[in-house]
Amino acid sequence: xxxxxxxxxxxxxxxxxxxxxxxxxxxxxxxxxxxxxxxxxxxxxxxxxxxxxxxxxxxxxxxxxxxxxxxxxxxxxxxxxxxxxxxxxxxxxxxxxxxxxxxxxxxxxxxxxxxxxxxxxxxxxxxxxxxxxxxxxxxxxxxxxxxxxxxxxxxxxxxxxxxxxxxxxxxxxxxxxxxxxxxxxxxxxxxxxxxxxxxxxxxxxxxxxxxxxxxxxxxxxxxxxxxxxxxxxxxxxxxxxxxxxxxxxxxxxxxxxxxxxxxxxxxxxxxxxxxxxxxxxxxxxxxxxxxxxxxxxxxxxxxxxxxxxxxxxxxxxxxxxxxxxxxxxxxxxxxxxxxxxxxxxxxxxxxxxxxxxxxxxxxxxxxxxxxxxxxxxxxxxxxxxxxxxxxxxxxxxxxxxxxxxxxxxxxxxxxxxxxxxxxxxxxxxxxxxxxxxxxxxxxxxxxxxxxxxxxxxxxxxxxxxxxxxxxxxxxxxxxxxxxxxxxxxxxxxxxxxxxxxxxxxxxxxxxxxxxxxxxxxxxxxxxxxxxxxxxxxxxxxxxxxxxxxxxxxxxxxxxxxxxxxxxxxxxxxxxxxxxxxxxxxxx
Amino acid sequence: xxxxxxxxxxxxxxxxxxxxxxxxxxxxxxxxxxxxxxxxxxxxxxxxxxxxxxxxxxxxxxxxxxxxxxxxxxxxxxxxxxxxxxxxxxxxxxxxxxxxxxxxxxxxxxxxxxxxxxxxxxxxxxxxxxxxxxxxxxxxxxxxxxxxxxxxxxxxxxxxxxxxxxxxxxxxxxxxxxxxxxxxxxxxxxxx
Numbered sequence: 001x002x003x004x005x006x007x008x009x010x011x012x013x014x015x016x017x018x019x020x021x022x023x024x025x026x027x028x029x030x031x032x033x034x035x036x037x038x039x040x041x042x043x044x045x046x047x048x049x050x051x052x053x054x055x056x057x058x059x060x061x062x063x064x065x066x067x068x069x070x071x072x073x074x075x076x077x078x079x080x081x082x083x084x085x086x087x088x089x090x091x092x093x094x095x096x097x098x099x100x101x102x103x104x105x106x107x108x109x110x111x112x113x114x115x116x117x118x119x120x121x122x123x124x125x126x127x128x129x130x131x132x133x134x135x136x137x138x139x140x141x142x143x144x145x146x147x148x149x150x151x152x153x154x155x156x157x158x159x160x161x162x163x164x165x166x167x168x169x170x171x172x173x174x175x176x177x178x179x180x181x182x183x184x185x186x187x188x189x190x191x192x193x194x195x196x197x198x199x200x201x202x203x204x205x206x207x208x209x210x211x212x213x214x215x216x217x218x219x220x221x222x223x224x225x226x227x228x229x230x231x232x233x234x235x236x237x238x239x240x241x242x243x244x245x246x247x248x249x250x251x252x253x254x255x256x257x258x259x260x261x262x263x264x265x266x267x268x269x270x271x272x273x274x275x276x277x278x279x280x281x282x283x284x285x286x287x288x289x290x291x292x293x294x295x296x297x298x299x300x301x302x303x304x305x306x307x308x309x310x311x312x313x314x315x316x317x318x319x320x321x322x323x324x325x326x327x328x329x330x331x332x333x334x335x336x337x338x339x340x341x342x343x344x345x346x347x348x349x350x351x352x353x354x355x356x357x358x359x360x361x362x363x364x365x366x367x368x369x370x371x372x373x374x375x376x377x378x379x380x381x382x383x384x385x386x387x388x389x390x391x392x393x394x395x396x397x398x399x400x401x402x403x404x405x406x407x408x409x410x411x412x413x414x415x416x417x418x419x420x421x422x423x424x425x426x427x428x429x430x431x432x433x434x435x436x437x438x439x440x441x442x443x444x445x446x447x448x449x450x451x452x453x454x455x456x457x458x459x460x461x462x463x464x465x466x467x468x469x470x471x472x473x474x475x476x477x478x479x480x481x482x483x484x485x486x487x488x489x490x491x492x493x494x495x496x497x498x499x500x501x502x503x504x505x506x507x508x509x510x511x512x513x514x515x516x517x518x519x520x521x522x523x524x525x526x527x528x529x530x531x532x533x534x535x536x537x538x539x540x541x542x543x544x545x546x547x548x549x550x551x552x553x554x555x556x557x558x559x560x561x562x563x564x565x566x567x568x569x570x571x572x573x574x575x576x577x578x579x580x581x582x583x584x585x586x587x
Numbered sequence: 588x589x590x591x592x593x594x595x596x597x598x599x600x601x602x603x604x605x606x607x608x609x610x611x612x613x614x615x616x617x618x619x620x621x622x623x624x625x626x627x628x629x630x631x632x633x634x635x636x637x638x639x640x641x642x643x644x645x646x647x648x649x650x651x652x653x654x655x656x657x658x659x660x661x662x663x664x665x666x667x668x669x670x671x672x673x674x675x676x677x678x679x680x681x682x683x684x685x686x687x688x689x690x691x692x693x694x695x696x697x698x699x700x701x702x703x704x705x706x707x708x709x710x711x712x713x714x715x716x717x718x719x720x721x722x723x724x725x726x727x728x729x730x731x732x733x734x735x736x737x738x739x740x741x742x743x744x745x746x747x748x749x750x751x752x753x754x755x756x757x758x759x760x761x762x763x764x765x766x767x768x769x770x771x772x773x774x775x776x777x778x779x
Contacts, residue, residue, distance in 0.1 A: 005613070005624070034628075110628070162650060169622065238650075241650065326654045327679070329673060329711060337669060338666070338690050338697075339636075340636040340691075342634055343635070377695065541694060544695070545694075550689070
């Protein structure tokens with residue numbers, strides 16, 4: 001059998017292919033993005049980027065009712081956006097199997113919070129499966145679809161960053177035959193008016209009992225009795241790997257299905273060991289459930305509630321010893337090591353806008369994307385970042401609450417984020433007679449997650465040319481009359497238009513339009529500094545461009561020609577006229 | 588699990604650490620080893636510090652490597668080598684690109700780039716191989732082959748056959764840039 005090294009996300013895509021998924025939808029979000037990117041490569045699956053996770057799930061609902069097996073994917077916070085349809089989908093159930101992948105991000109490698117989406121299983125009353133590596137990620141897609149169809153329920157497949165982005169070996173199989181089911185009109189099941197929903201809720205509670213029974217006997221949950229029975233660890237997902245790494249001799253109950261939990265199996269395991277532990281990241285989800293059965297268990301008194309856990313922590317806290325010794329470091333002071341935070345790329349069209357917002361001392365309500373980096377030094381021009389689309393409502397709230405802030409607040413949002421959640425907020429500003437200025441940083445792509453298409457790019461996930469949504473036309477239709485489109489690499493223009501629009505008593509939208517520097521086919525000609533003329537004004541350094549080199553001993557700034565992309569922002573801010581393209585001669 | 592090789596690849600977002608880790612993993616796999624590889628995507632990739640964990644051996648559970656566990660650190664930049672040093676095992680190997688890339692706090696003058704990293708690395712382990720990988724890449728005729736030049740140096744430190752490496756390169760690197768990459772690998776291998 002062929003074995004390939006696949007990431008958890010690639011394996012989930014493979015699972016969708018092998019287990020007959022015919023429709024897949026998602027909005028990109030780390031660490032889930034590669035699932036749909038890979039599904040789109042398989043023949044016979046219709047795959048699409050939706051404008052947000054709620055729409056993705058709604059497309060999934062329609063496809064399932066129409067009879068197809070379906071996969072929808074999103075990052076953990078995306079499930080919040082999709083929660084509205086999800087919690088009622090639990091009532092209606094499905095026709096074709098439906099699996100919702102929730103990719104959680106403990107440690108917040110690329111997220112604004114680290115919520116624990118296992119809670120959604122209990123909240124929505126639906127099953128949750130947790131794979132521990134790529135093989136399980138693939139296999140569990142099949143199991144999830146089977147459960148979905150057998151129990152008439154959506155199923156959450158919950159991964160975390162270390163499952164989604166770790167590559168482990170997977171056996172590949174040929175795709176099975178999963179014919180389209182027949183569509184049948186059934187309003188009592190699918191039209192959730194109160195009279196029908198009350199009945200469906202009864203069904204749902206019955207389903208949960210059956211699912212619990214299923215979990216007791218399913219191979220998803222299993223006990224590995226170790227050589228020792230003095231300690232036993234209950235775990236799920238990636239933490240299983242850490243437990244096996246840290247405590248190979250210790251007995252272990254691995255839960256592949258973390259909702260609903262197999263009560264009898266847990267009791268059996270608890271009886272078989274002297275001391276019971278739970279190894280889980282984030283919330284004490286398993287611990288609380290097990291404690292509620294009246295079983296004594298240790299979890300969060302030993303392992304942290306925040307961030308990721310490690311094999312080392314388990315070894316130390318549960319095993320009681322550490323078996324590896326770190327190097328004795330010589331001449332090593334961690335405090336001396338400068339951090340290397342992520343930065344906007346050389347030539348990034350967002351950089352100059354933030355420089356101007358900083359100079360004008362505006363209050364900036366921000367949003368989610370590469371441009372959130374505008375909060376970091378030296379640009380430091382962002383006051384808030386909460387969730388997708390929040391910049392717009394927050395700007396309106398600020399000006400309504402505090403008259404001193406009127407004319408001083410701008411909302412900043414990217415193009416993909418605007419399509420995701422910005423339209424309703426913009427409508428709110430127009431409707432409620434706000435005077436806020438909304439800046440759309442339109443770099444023509446979903447940059448942060450790796451350049452996915454969106455409704456504004458004129459191309460679908462499957463590569464078909466499509467109608468490109470035009471932001472100025474949209475915001476005018478929503479009722480904003482003042483709309484300007486400006487090149488963000490022209491700093492004079494940027495400053496002029498921001499001053500003008502924040503000064504206006506009417507609401508307005510400025511679209512700063514320029515493709516992401518990483519997507520430009522050819523890099524512009526690098527600039528260089530004439531060292532004779534550089535008086536070390538350091539204005540260029542305010543841009544925080546990684547192509548600049550600050551030689552503080554010589555008191556000169558240089559440009560790294562391998563990195564510079566010639567955007568010329570530094571040239572525009574230089575007080576000494578020392579920066580020019582290689583071809584230009586000094587006067 | 589004593590025959591497990593733990594390797595850390597560290598660098599700056601955009602330097603090609605991910606491709607390099609894929610090539611090493613592919614070589615290990617072709618030798619019948621079990622492999623796990625873990626990396627982080629998203630925001631960190633925008634010019635920030637990036638770390639890839641690569642574990643190869645008979646049976647691997649955790650995809651991660653903790654402090655004091657790395658047999659080899661393959662560093663694409665000096666500061667990142669220094670930052671990751673606590674992960675190294677006693678007498679572990681550091682293959683380090685001598686290239687320096689200033690992080691923004693250094694560009695701004697808020698922080699200093701630590702001095703004499705290479706000689707201080709050598710105080711910590713006798714197994715430090717420094718490589719001027721950009722020079723090798725340039726010699727190979729393509730500035731973007733820095734990562735593969737480093738692999739050439741690494742290959743001399745590992746027990747895999749040179750042919751296995753070349754086969755992996757041929758399988759993974761796109762045809763149109765394969766030639767300069769094979770050259771860069773060869774130059775690196777010669778340096779090792």
